[in-house]
Amino acid sequence: MNKSDLQFFLNKNIQIDLENFVINLLFSIILSFIVQITYNKTSKSLSSAESFSRNFIVLGLTTTIVITIVKSSLALSLGLVGALSIVRFRAAIKEPQELVFLFLVIAVGLGCGANQIKITTAGVLVAVIITLLMFYFRKNKNSLVIDKFNISIVSSTKLSKENLKKIIDLVSTHSIQSEFISISQDSNNTTINLSSKFDNFDTVNKLKDSIDKKFPNLDFVFVRDNSIAI
16 A cells, blocks of 8 residues: 555545434434333342433434544544543443443444444344343242241230131131141230241232231231242
């Protein structure tokens, strides 16, 4: 490459079409906003998700503008390398997920700035769909697993044998397995203690509703025995 060729590449400038530039900016805003919503929905960040994602749209727009300008000139491209070498991000990235979404927003800006709208849109939509599927799969997998509860049912009056049996039968009906522990009773109150297993938390709520409906004056406490969360 001779000197004239080098001067051509260094000084070459491509006229930017304003209409295409505006369209690219609009797509950058829309795609960055989709990424922001996805991050806010799926984030498990220790910091505030909304605070972190607040700048996604601006970051996408900035990247789009930079790439649109830089791609028109080799000299500007070389200047960008020098400019980026003095830029430092001081914000600490606490979660790998934050870094992934930052790269995704930057990819939006790169794609829109390079006028590759279709490819960028398709890539972002695929990334968002995969992220949401993984989030819901993980959410279902990480749901609370019910094992054992120690149940104490307290009445401010002395319960009849018939009512005692009804209460124990209610617990047995709604649980997978129930083990009788003790009954404490005197003229003023009655306390029933049971150890029961449940297959899910909805069953516990149904038991609670059944007791409230049939014995509204009872007080009861569910204490998780052997808490397990996967």
